Every structure is written in structure tokens, then in C-alpha cells.
Amino acid sequence: MGCNESTQVSSDVVPDSGKSMLQSGKPHFLAEKIFEKYDHNQNGLLEASELAALMKDAFPGETFTEQDQQLMLQSFDFDQNGSIGVNELRAFLRLYVPGQSMIKTKTALIIIDVQNDFITGTLANPYKAAEIVPIINNIRDKFDCVCISYDWHPFEHCSFAESVSAGKFPIKEKVEKFAPFTPITLVADKDRPEHSQMLYPRHAVMDSEGGKCHADLVVKDQDLRVYKGTKPNIDSYSAFFDNIKANDTGLTAMLEKEGVTDVYCCGLVTDICVKSTALHGAEVGFNAYVIEDASKPLDQNNIEPTKKALAEAGVGWLTCKEALAKIESGKKELTLREYMSQAKKSVYAKRVHSELEGTLSSHAAKK
Numbered sequence: 001m002g003c004n005e006s007t008q009v010s011s012d013v014v015p016d017s018g019k020s021m022l023q024s025g026k027p028h029f030l031a032e033k034i035f036e037k038y039d040h041n042q043n044g045l046l047e048a049s050e051l052a053a054l055m056k057d058a059f060p061g062e063t064f065t066e067q068d069q070q071l072m073l074q075s076f077d078f079d080q081n082g083s084i085g086v087n088e089l090r091a092f093l094r095l096y097v098p099g100q101s102m103i104k105t106k107t108a109l110i111i112i113d114v115q116n117d118f119i120t121g122t123l124a125n126p127y128k129a130a131e132i133v134p135i136i137n138n139i140r141d142k143f144d145c146v147c148i149s150y151d152w153h154p155f156e157h158c159s160f161a162e163s164v165s166a167g168k169f170p171i172k173e174k175v176e177k178f179a180p181f182t183p184i185t186l187v188a189d190k191d192r193p194e195h196s197q198m199l200y201p202r203h204a205v206m207d208s209e210g211g212k213c214h215a216d217l218v219v220k221d222q223d224l225r226v227y228k229g230t231k232p233n234i235d236s237y238s239a240f241f242d243n244i245k246a247n248d249t250g251l252t253a254m255l256e257k258e259g260v261t262d263v264y265c266c267g268l269v270t271d272i273c274v275k276s277t278a279l280h281g282a283e284v285g286f287n288a289y290v291i292e293d294a295s296k297p298l299d300q301n302n303i304e305p306t307k308k309a310l311a312e313a314g315v316g317w318l319t320c321k322e323a324l325a326k327i328e329s330g331k332k333e334l335t336l337r338e339y340m341s342q343a344k345k346s347v348y349a350k351r352v353h354s355e356l357e358g359t360l361s362s363h364a365a366k367k
Contacts, residue, residue: 019057023098029256031090031285045083048073054089058096059336078282078314090285094261103334107327108224108260109143110239110251110281111136112267112274112295113151114217117203117210119268129268129296130214136266136294137218139320142327145258147224147251149239149267149277151204152211158186159235161199169233192234192246204229224258226251237273240280252284262287264323266294271302278315289316291323 018037021030038046038054046054052069055062064072076084076092084092095103114136115121119129140146156163163169165177170187172194178184180201188194204211213219226249228236236242240251255263263286265278274295281288290310297303307317318326 018054022058031093032086035086035089045085046089047083051084062336079312087283087285091287094285103336105261105332106145106259107143107262107264108145108147108255108258109140110147110149110263110265110277112149112239112265112277114214114267115151115204115210116212116214119214121203121210122201123203125268125296125298127296127300132294132296133214133216135320139294139324140218142324143264145224145260147226147254148213148219150211150225150227151229152206152227153204153229154232155205156232157229158197158233159200160202162202164199189233192244195244197235224254238276238280240277240284255286260286264289264291266291268296270295270297271306272298275306275310278310279313282313282315289318289323291318291320293319
């Protein structure tokens with residue numbers, strides 16, 4: 001399926017009340033203002049009673065029991081800290097259909113850096129990265145929208161060992177020549193503060209053969225495209241922001257324009273750019289997932305720490321089969337009660353899984 005344009009809410013007039021904001025055309029654009037209206041104790045979080053007030057205004061025809069309120073809190077509390085932050089509220093508002101007791105979802109597949117240099121070139125993946133190309137091709141049309149992310153650097157870039165060794169960028173270290181995979185500290189400049197940077201061989205140079213997508217990867221005219229790492233003095237792992245969040249790639253706005261609620265990330269590499277994209281996706285309020293077998297890591301030893309970091313941020317870790325089952329079994333539009341029924345099953349399944357893991361762990365400890 002292609003990406004279809006949707007209408008954005010006018011920013012000319014901002015409603016005064018929380019209820020009016022919720023009933024506006026695209027309330028997720030007003031997430032921060034809505035959050036302020038319901039954060040009665042001004043602690044930067046929506047607690048159960050505050051969320052209940054919001055839900056009452058969002059769904060005026062519904063009556064919520066205390067159990068319902070707890071279920072809604074659990075449904076949108078992605079980091080499971082017992083309250084709702086502004087990005088978690090934004091994720092809910094992306095799903096919410098104003099004026100109706102409806103929850104609506106739209107999916108996007110973000111294909112990250114499936115480029116020649118990361119498969120057969122200067123940063124060739126050690127785990128046969130070309131294997132993911134047919135896998136991605138087979139699943140891409142199951143999503144409502146597809147975005148291709150390109151690592152896209154100028155010839156001289158602060159992440160290139162060759163450029164730093166040639167003195168192209170001021171650094172704190174006094175070494176004359178640097179090998180790839182050496183960490184350095186870039187001196188602050190007018191664009192960004194001092195920060196650490198890992199060095200790599202020159203890769204994914206703009207308009208080079210190495211910067212092109214793998215020849216067999218399906219890329220369609222209607223696919224969204226995002227280019228990252230385009231500034232010489234700042235690197236960008238994520239398809240949403242650069243590494244210090246000084247620059248936005250524009251991906252958030254593209255996905256919002258399409259009405260996307262759920263992002264599924266795949267590509268290269270799992271433990272760096274795929275992870276960073278998924279984390280930023282969750283941070284800006286999308287339901288985010290990583291598709292394990294449509295991605296490859298730079299280092300297999302980093303997979304477990306990566307999974308842990310993603311889980312702590314509320315990012316799902318799925319196989320292709322699980323991702324497709326989730327998409328194909330789910331309705332695009334659910335009544336609030338249908339959504340809550342699904343959420344109840346999900347919460348129960350997570351609890352059972354957690355208890356099962358605890359049982360297995362204690363059993364293993366006894367052996």
C-alpha cells in the first residue's frame with residue numbers, strides 16, 4: 001500500500017479548554033497543551049485520577065469504572081511507572097478519533113540504512129546482511145506506509161576516521177591518526193556542544209555507490225524518504241534526530257501527516273541505528289517496534305543489552321511472523337470497548353509471561 005496524505009489541524013486558533021482541544025481535528029498536535037490542562041498537581045505526569053478526567057472529556061458518552069481507569073492507565077503507560085508522560089499521551093492522541101468512541105491505528109515500516117556500504121562495502125556487516133533484503137521485500141506491502149532511511153554523509157564527516165585523522169574536525173585528543181572504531185571527543189562549535197563520537201571507515205557518502213540502497217531492495221516512488229547525517233559536524237544514528245537532538249530529520253512530521261500511529265523498525269544495524277530510531281520513535285509518541293529477523297546487528301553480543309534498553313522504553317521486539325500477525329489480526333478501527341478488551345488481554349498475557357519467566361528463572365537457579 002502507498003502512503004496517503006491526510007489533513008493537518010489548523011494552527012490558527014487553539015481552543016481554550018482541554019475538552020475543546022480533545023475534540024479538535026488532530027489533537028496530538030496539541031498534546032503538550034492538553035497535558036498541561038489535565039496535570040492538575042503540575043508534577044509533569046498524569047496520574048490515575050487526572051487521566052480519568054481526560055478520558056471522561058475524550059469520551060463523553062462513556063462511563064468508566066475504577067477497573068476501566070486502571071486498564072487505560074496500564075494500556076498507555078509504556079514504561080510502566082504508574083503514570084502517563086507527555087509522549088505517552090501523544091501516543092494515545094494519535095490513536096484517538098475526536099467526536100467518536102473510536103481508536104484508530106495506522107502502521108509504517110521504517111527501513112533503516114539497507115545500503116551497499118553496510119552490506120558489501122566499507123562497513124560491511126559481519127552477519128550476511130543481504131539476507132534481510134528479501135525478508136523486508138516480502139513484508140513491506142503489509143504496512144500502510146513505508147519510509148526508507150538513508151545514512152547520507154558529505155565526503156568529509158566527523159564520523160570518518162579518514163576525515164578526523166586529516167585534521168578536518170577539532171577534537172580533544174592529541175593522536176595524529178585514528179583507526180576505525182576509536183571513540184573521540186569533538187570540540188564544541190556553533191552548531192552543537194562538545195560530545196563523544198565513534199569513528200568509522202568512510203561510508204554512505206552522498207550520491208556514491210556505497211550510499212545507494214542494495215540493488216534488490218524494493219523501493220517505490222510513493223515511499224517516504226529521510227536522509228540523516230547530512231551535516232559534516234554532527235552524526236545521526238536515528239532516522240528521527242541527530243545524535244544530540246540538535247536537528248530533526250523531518251520524519252516525525254512526515255509520519256504525522258500520514259496519520260501513522262505505529263512504527264515498525266528494521267534494517268541495519270540492530271544495535272545502533274535501528275535501536276536509536278525505535279527509541280526516538282517511542283519518545284515522540286509512536287507505538288514502536290523492532291522486527292528482529294528483518295535486521296542485523298553490528299555485534300551479536302549487543303543484542304541482549306539492546307533488547308533490554310528497548311523493553312525499558314516500551315519498544316516491542318517482534319519477529320516478522322509476529323509483526324505480520326499483529327497487523328493482520330488487528331482492526332484499523334476499534335470501539336473504545338473493543339480496544340479495552342484487547343488491552344485487558346494484553347495486560348493479562350504480559351503478567352502470565354512475566355510470572356512464567358520468574359518460575360523458569362527460579363527453577364534454573366535451583367538446578
